[in-house]
Amino acid sequence: METVTLQDYKTSEKSWWCPGCGDFGVLAALQKTLVKLGIPPHRVAIVAGIGCSGKMGNYINSYNIHVVHGRTLPSALGVKLANRDLLVIAAGGDGDGFAIGMNHFVHAVRRNIGVKYIVMDNHIYGLTKGQNSPTSDHGQKVKAAPFGNVESPVRPLSLALTAGATYVAQGFSSNQAQLARLIEGAIAHPGFAFVNVLSPCVTYNKVNTYDFYKQMLHDLDEDPDYQPDSRGGAIAAVLEREELVTGLIYHDPGSVAYEDALPGFAEQPLAGRDITLGQEDFLELLASYR
């Protein structure tokens, strides 16, 4: 373990979110965890989506790729496959992940790709100035829905569980200690780890505020009756509480990551391997076309 300091993870760019934005808390928890684990910045690749949340990577001095809206997870899989020694963290918003990116979310989950996915779920589209997101409450009024949201929200936790997720957790950006612990668990997990973070948008979301969450959230980590080891139990628990929970919700200790399941896949990073094809191999392959 090298000595890594918080300074190593800082960039010359200051975080540009609105004062009070929940995303500050997520950034802090992530940086703290990386430092705690002593992972040097050059071994970390952050793949970020488009949105206020997607700027996350701009403020961490790791390798960063800021992709197109919604394609955070497939891009992250690409990074992981090219260099499986990297810690690959995908980060984005609820719009990025559960609207335009929902398809990839479900499929990344069922593939169990070795990527840690942190969603800053503010129940709103922040960067485009306050439209309802897929997690916005029914009835929420915004300029694009002046008579209120007619849609019912998607439930990211239960969706992930149903889709076969092997690590599902939910944090609250104000609860740094828990959030850091959940991220740490995600990093340790082989396979896809999903950490949904309730991260209030103080500018556009007047419903899902810090106060709201402080009142409503139930901490499963502190619940002596809850064990995060049964998929069915986890689904039932989050269904019952309408996903207003925090903590480690489910964890499959037998999880095998996609890259470990791929037949014949190199154990060393592809990026560093000799890629020339031998003449003998080539002729052998050609021979099959005789």
Add this chain to the structure above:
Amino acid sequence: METVTLQDYKTSEKSWWCPGCGDFGVLAALQKTLVKLGIPPHRVAIVAGIGCSGKMGNYINSYNIHVVHGRTLPSALGVKLANRDLLVIAAGGDGDGFAIGMNHFVHAVRRNIGVKYIVMDNHIYGLTKGQNSPTSDHGQKVKAAPFGNVESPVRPLSLALTAGATYVAQGFSSNQAQLARLIEGAIAHPGFAFVNVLSPCVTYNKVNTYDFYKQMLHDLDEDPDYQPDSRGGAIAAVLEREELVTGLIYHDPGSVAYEDALPGFAEQPLAGRDITLGQEDFLELLASYR
């Protein structure tokens, strides 16, 4: 109710599926149901995806629109909003619906759009000649995965239930009577009705065959212990049996369709309405820009 005969629903084109393909059964059940309900062909719009299954509409003499791969559900919503008097049926395959179209599936479900969605789920990509689909079993060997499928299948029924579906059923293309009943229930349901049909691909899928299903399927309609009225119970039931069930799985009698929830939305079909804007309305709107 007009007298409608099977003949009215036939086209000059014969169905072009491989002999024995499960989709024949789906076509037959659908046509029978439409006739039984006495719905005249011009009041039916079928929106079909791309795939063997997507050819469904080509063989029914209704209004048909055969769209681009995966966009079956949003197109169907468009048709429904333009003319809410139509019976709008979306039909496609498991690739169309759960691979490229998964995003729209989840969102159509949570919107509860007034569309009946029939998926011919053969656990394979038929039209492109036998690649694994998102519902293919783990380990299934095909040319594109010669060492076996490394992915775990998505579970359409539980996904739909978790996403908030108000009508979920699963049929088997050989069981015509049940399938017709489930489709009839779907048509009667206000809002989104999802009928997943296990429809064997006799050419490319050597695992999920008629025999396989005959052995494995559990008929919930015949199960006296099963009541399709609880979301949690339904999720648990399909989870337990790995979705190898048929029958009506869940039904929310209080369902309100998206088009009924839209504020101010016309009760008569938009397609027939006078769309000219009155001069007074226009001036009033302009005045707000002074």
Add this chain to the structure above:
Amino acid sequence: MPKSLAWMIGGDQGEGIDATGDVFGRVLSRLGYCIYGYRHFSSRIKGGHTNFTVRIAADRVLAPQANVEVLVALTQETIDRNGHLLLSGAPLLADSQLKPVLPDGCEARLVEIPLTQIAREVGAAVVRNMVAVGGSAALFGLPLDAFEAYAREKFERKGETVALQNVEALRRGHAFIEELGLRGRFSLPAPRPRERYLMTGNDSLALGTLAAGCRIMAAYPITPATDIMENLAGLFPRFGGAVCQMEDELAAITLVIGANYAGARAMTATSGPGFSLMQEGIGLASMAEIPAVVVDTQRVGPSTGMPTKNEQSDLLAAVFGGHGEGQRIVIAPGTAVQAFEDGFEAFNLADRYQCPVIVLSDLALAQWLQSVENLPLGGHAIDRGAIVAQEELDRLTGEFERYRLTEDGISPRALPGMPKGQFLATGVEHASSGKVSEAPQNRISQMEKRSRKLDALRARAGAIETSRMDHAEVAIVCFGSIVGAVDEAVELLRQEGVRAGRVQVRQLWPMPDIPLATALGGAAKVLVAEQNATGEMRQLMRIAGLEDDRYRSLVHFDGTLLTPGRVVAAVQELSVKEGV
């Protein structure tokens, strides 16, 4: 060129800069002036510099001014960034609290005004900007009561106290400047009062689509197109329609196709990234001959680019972006009035030609305020194109032939719900019945039929609009929002004795080569001005055979608004180097 003055207010994002600019512009508009109000901003919600400029004139202005007469600064950053825009001695109103400092070389006159302090005294820190508005009104010698009336109207619903605080803030700011003896420091031209609206292209385009009978709008939010959705979300429910905020642009475009197929008028609006995602869907509309209106409000590309900056670089993608060869009509409004017209006309074109119509707007047109004087609803008639009559269907003995081969390529369609009109609409190649066909000869007939539909458009009236082109030596060809800068440049050039004229291409595809060739016939030089890097319209003109040694390009691609000065300079360079 109209005599004009410009006022700018600058500060941090999220501090009401644009709202303040809006107030200032709107009152001036009511006082009888023509306004062009534009903003500099970043893709960031709070913090980061922003400024809003209100350009004021007696006649239409549709372009930025190079300098400003007054700058109101709420942060030191504003002074540093924009101080140089002030001519020597021009007033820079800065909040005293900043302890403002002029940057080196800035010769403005620093006027410290205790904005924050006055606001606090008035009882609400948020009215700070209104103090500045009051002071600005004094500088221009404007009647304060018009501002007061507007503030009362605007803040009424927030309660009596708020309204009064705002009025008081205006008064105190006004008094402060008056006391400094600066009242009437600038005199505006005489106002020319008449019925006038202050709106953006997004506003007027939304109105145009409503007027055209569009009742379904499906979209996914994206800057700078979102306002269209937000505008219509407020309007459509009142007229029985609906706005559907979709999960992505793939869903938006295909919803629109489904709705148009079933007989409604439906549209979507997006910007570059979303537009790229729609390419497959647009191809379906071409192939199945389904009307579809797509607004692409361009911003700087490629990829995410600069989402809050102006560019016109989606033109080639609008014309050629989909795989295979499908019919598309591309039109581009340049002013808010034209945005209304095109928002309306797009639906007529789509229904008449049964194909996708792309309305290429751009950020400047979409988001900047302009005075609109003439927006008549009359003169625009709804034309739904060829729809088969029910009687004709009733008379049919065989199947309805949806894609009948006709001379002009247009085949009447049936709408779902019409008895005996059933047919298959598909993105697969099909016979005239609609049924799938792979026969080579059928392929040729259907391809030719579809392509024939658009032939007449090459000569469509209204495809181009010219100004000052009689006896013009230099023709400046342009499209979109830069027409304002070009027009102003033409006036400046004329004042300098250069016989310049302007040709605005409003229909970009099919390229109206016939009217263009005629319009440009007499010019000695043709300058094709575009806000992009590769001269996209010029490339289309080349394809259409509009190319010879008279043609030159002016490209502008740094994201800023094209100024009249830049256009003038380009023409002057032509004259010097090539002696027009």
Add this chain to the structure above:
Amino acid sequence: MPKSLAWMIGGDQGEGIDATGDVFGRVLSRLGYCIYGYRHFSSRIKGGHTNFTVRIAADRVLAPQANVEVLVALTQETIDRNGHLLLSGAPLLADSQLKPVLPDGCEARLVEIPLTQIAREVGAAVVRNMVAVGGSAALFGLPLDAFEAYAREKFERKGETVALQNVEALRRGHAFIEELGLRGRFSLPAPRPRERYLMTGNDSLALGTLAAGCRIMAAYPITPATDIMENLAGLFPRFGGAVCQMEDELAAITLVIGANYAGARAMTATSGPGFSLMQEGIGLASMAEIPAVVVDTQRVGPSTGMPTKNEQSDLLAAVFGGHGEGQRIVIAPGTAVQAFEDGFEAFNLADRYQCPVIVLSDLALAQWLQSVENLPLGGHAIDRGAIVAQEELDRLTGEFERYRLTEDGISPRALPGMPKGQFLATGVEHASSGKVSEAPQNRISQMEKRSRKLDALRARAGAIETSRMDHAEVAIVCFGSIVGAVDEAVELLRQEGVRAGRVQVRQLWPMPDIPLATALGGAAKVLVAEQNATGEMRQLMRIAGLEDDRYRSLVHFDGTLLTPGRVVAAVQELSVKEGV
């Protein structure tokens, strides 16, 4: 033109027609002939007509033949559809069981042969087609043992019985024809045996990418590109790589971008509809300067079009399809050998220029069998382009400057995992550090830097390939698979005394205007031949200034393969009408 003969087998889809064609072609190839094997098929799995033609010659043939010498008919539909392809008296071998009837006007000689019956006698109905192959071998006077050997080899793993049944079927078919006295009815040219492979463009392209060191392939199935994925799925695991079948094309392209960013060589392959969906992702690769190889195996568009028919109509979308203005390199192989080369070279170009490279293939190249004689691995060297050295990073005092402004526009990149090389890659406009910047001057510098990268490619060696161009009066310009038909047409024209030559454009974008202008300089007429409706390459040539009154277009867009005859006719028409 090589003297050639063609053999066709036709029947229902799903009845092993293509497998049978493959056997016939492969044995002939082993016997020393050059083969071109092509199929007619529909987007349907079983049922529906299909046929497979094997064209046989002593020298390279890469185009269809207008007529066939022998037709094997397994259904009456085959006879009705294809009978007219036989010249008078040519043998039409039909299964007696059909009770075959010749259509009106068909002057073929009907040879009834009890295929089904013999097969049953042999003990397996499935060997029916092998009876026909045996009979066909007799017609051409070919040694049966070569067929027997191949059948043994092929059916070995299915067990002794199966192999024997096939051999017996071959023998019985051969004997039947012999008894009719038809043995040696056609004599083939003398074979020219050498090491030769029978492969499709998809096969060789896949090999090329493997040889280039590509180890990650992400795709979503689509005809006619799927074989590339299926080929690589068998190969990559052996070399430590992986094929990921993704949920859609949006995922495929962005996976590829992520993988290339992180230092692997990764690719995707698709066809039109999927290619349209990738436009946004391709723009990201342009903007963030990330290498990415995208194979677009074209088929008939727009929309779903005719998925099993040939067209070259995605060219303009390949060049201009994304919003905004990003760099793309577009190359197009025309033969299986070139598909290998381009599959390899695409990765070098992508790494060297740090941008997306689009390999435009087409259905005919992708799916039809051709003889390949020269596929050397040597001569191709892997070039990973500019990657910063670790020592250089170690020496850095400040941040690594990923997008440094360089003279040639190429800036060395760091790969994730390299200490001190951290940077931000983003689709947002950025400064040379990689950090987001909206400064106008930075925008200009970065846009110019990116565009500068491709300048040299306008003159790249290998961008065009010419044949028979010395003293050519008529130059035929083409790209993609139709080069085979054009070359054959050139020989035919030369035989008739027309001095024709061929220019194949292998790099379509940047358009190699410099070598093209030189190559075409001496021609009196230039015919631009393309398999699309709007002359897409011609349009690109116009943009590049390659247009004058010598240029004409030949467009072919009915989905069938372009024949040499059609090209000859077009040139003759030119000569007659315009007197070359």
